[in-house]
Amino acid sequence: MSTKTALITGITGQDGAYLAELLLSKGYIVHGIKRRSSLFNTDRIDHLYQDPHVDGRRLILHYGDLTDAANLTRIVAEVQPDEVYNLGAQSHVAVSFEAPEYTANVDALGTLRLLEAIRSCGLQAKTRFYQASSSEMFGLVQQTPQTEQTPFHPRSPYGVAKLYAHWITVNYREAWGLFAVSGILFNHESPQRGETFVTRKVTRGLARVALGLQECLYLGNLEARRDWGHARDYVHAQWLMLQQAQPRDYVIATGHQHSVREFVQQAAAELGLVLSFSGHGPDEVGTVAGRTARADEWGITAQVGQVLLRIDPRYWRPAEVDTLLGDASLARAELGWAPSVSFEALVTEMVAHDLAQARREQVVRDAGFTVNRRFE
Numbered sequence: 001m002s003t004k005t006a007l008i009t010g011i012t013g014q015d016g017a018y019l020a021e022l023l024l025s026k027g028y029i030v031h032g033i034k035r036r037s038s039l040f041n042t043d044r045i046d047h048l049y050q051d052p053h054v055d056g057r058r059l060i061l062h063y064g065d066l067t068d069a070a071n072l073t074r075i076v077a078e079v080q081p082d083e084v085y086n087l088g089a090q091s092h093v094a095v096s097f098e099a100p101e102y103t104a105n106v107d108a109l110g111t112l113r114l115l116e117a118i119r120s121c122g123l124q125a126k127t128r129f130y131q132a133s134s135s136e137m138f139g140l141v142q143q144t145p146q147t148e149q150t151p152f153h154p155r156s157p158y159g160v161a162k163l164y165a166h167w168i169t170v171n172y173r174e175a176w177g178l179f180a181v182s183g184i185l186f187n188h189e190s191p192q193r194g195e196t197f198v199t200r201k202v203t204r205g206l207a208r209v210a211l212g213l214q215e216c217l218y219l220g221n222l223e224a225r226r227d228w229g230h231a232r233d234y235v236h237a238q239w240l241m242l243q244q245a246q247p248r249d250y251v252i253a254t255g256h257q258h259s260v261r262e263f264v265q266q267a268a269a270e271l272g273l274v275l276s277f278s279g280h281g282p283d284e285v286g287t288v289a290g291r292t293a294r295a296d297e298w299g300i301t302a303q304v305g306q307v308l309l310r311i312d313p314r315y316w317r318p319a320e321v322d323t324l325l326g327d328a329s330l331a332r333a334e335l336g337w338a339p340s341v342s343f344e345a346l347v348t349e350m351v352a353h354d355l356a357q358a359r360r361e362q363v364v365r366d367a368g369f370t371v372n373r374r375f376e
C-alpha cells in the first residue's frame with residue numbers, strides 16, 4: 001500500500017469520483033478541490049466521504065476554483081502533493097460555444113494556474129502532474145485512427161482551450177523539468193456520466209420514456225461517431241501515466257467506433273424495444289417498431305408505434321466533430337493498459353442503472369409526488 005498524497009481538481013465529476021476511489025484503494029491520502037455551490041454537489045463521492053470531525057481521514061476536500069490562483073497556490077502549498085490530477089474543467093463542448101471566455105479561463109488558464117502553483121511552491125522536483133487532455137483537440141480529423149502523432153484541429157472553444165492546456169503542460173515539462181503528462185482521452189462514460197452528455201442523456205431519457213415518466217427524448221446529430229469506453233478503465237490509465245519512469249503523453253481509447261444512432265438503438269434494445277427511424281433532418285423521428293420479451297419482463301410501458309425520439313436542432317453544434325477513433329497502441333505497449341469494458345457492456349450497465357433510477361421515480365410519482373422534469 002502507498003502512502004502517497006494526491007490532489008484532484010474536479011473530484012466531484014465523473015472521473016474524479018472513479019479516480020478518488022482507485023487512489024484510496026491503493027492507500028493514497030486524497031485531497032480534492034470542490035466548488036462552492038448553493039446545493040450539495042458531492043453526490044458522486046458521498047460513498048467515500050469521511051467525517052471531518054474524526055482524525056485520520058484519507059479523503060479531504062478543500063473549497064476552491066481553477067479561476068482562483070491564490071486559492072490553488074495555498075492548497076498546493078498546504079497539501080504538498082506527490083501527484084496532481086487536473087480533471088477540473090467546464091467539460092461540455094456545446095456549452096463552450098455559449099460560454100467561450102469562461103471555458104478558456106477554467107480549462108486553459110486554470111491549467112496554467114495550477115502548474116504555476118506547483119512551480120512557485122518549489123515542488124517541481126517532487127510533484128507529478130496529470131492533465132486531462134481530450135480527443136476533442138483532434139476535432140476535424142486529419143488521420144484515422146488518431147494517435148499521439150495526429151495533428152490537432154479543434155472545433156470548439158472547449159477544444160481550443162484544452163489544446164492550450166495540453167501545450168502548456170508540454171512546456172512546463174520542457175522548460176522546468178516537471179514530470180507533467182497529458183492523457184489524450186477519448187470519450188468515456190459510466191452511470192456517473194453527467195446527464196447532459198449524449199450517452200447518459202440517452203440511457204436516462206429512454207428509461208424514463210419507456211416507463212412513461214417522460215414523453216419523448218430530444219437529440220441533435222445522430223450521425224456523429226465516437227470511440228466510447230468506460231470511465232473506470234480510463235482513470236486507471238491516468239494513474240499509470242504518473243507511475244512511469246519518463247513523462248510522456250498517451251492516447252487512451254478503445255479502437256472501436258459507433259454512431260450516436262447506434263448507441264440509441266443499443267440502449268433501446270436493452271429495454272426490449274426495437275427502434276425504427278423515419279423522416280429527415282429536423283423531422284426525423286424514432287418509433288417503437290417492436291417489443292421483445294424483455295419489455296414485458298421489465299414492465300416497459302412504451303408501445304409499438306409510439307414515438308420515443310425526436311430531433312431538436314438546438315442540439316446541433318455550430319461546428320461539429322463528426323468522427324473520432326483512437327489508437328492506443330502506445331499505451332498498450334508502454335503502460336500495459338487495455339480497456340476491459342466493451343461497448344455493449346457499457347450500454348448494459350448504463351441502462352440498468354438508469355432503469356433502476358427511473359423505477360424509483362415511478363414509485364415517487366405513483367405516491368402522488370412530483371418527479372424531476374429536467375431532461376435537457
Ligand code: NDP
Nearest residue numbers: 010012013014015065066087088089091132134185187188
Ligand atoms: P465532469 O464534467 O463530470 O467533471 C468536471 C469537474 O470539474 C467537476 O468536478 C466540476 O465541478 C469541476 N469544475 C468545473 N469547473 C470548475 C472550476 N471553475 N474550478 C474547479 N473545478 C471545476 O467531467 P469528466 O469527469 O467527464 O472529465 C474529467 C476531465 O477530463 C475534464 O477536464 C474533461 O474535460 C476531460 N475529458 C473528459 C472526457 C470524457 O469523455 N469524460 C474525455 C477527455 C477529456 P462541479 O461538480 O462543481 O461541476
Ligand code: GDR
Nearest residue numbers: 091093134135136186187196197198199219220221224315
Ligand atoms: P463530446 O460528448 O462532445 O464528444 O465531448 P457529448 O456526449 O456531449 O457529444 C457526443 C456527440 O453526440 C452528439 N449529440 C449530442 N450531444 C449532446 N450532448 N446532447 C445531445 O442531445 C446530442 N445529440 C447528438 C454531439 O453533437 C456529439 O457529436 C465529451 C466531453 O466529455 C468532453 O469533455 C471530452 O473532452 C470529449 O467527450 C472527449
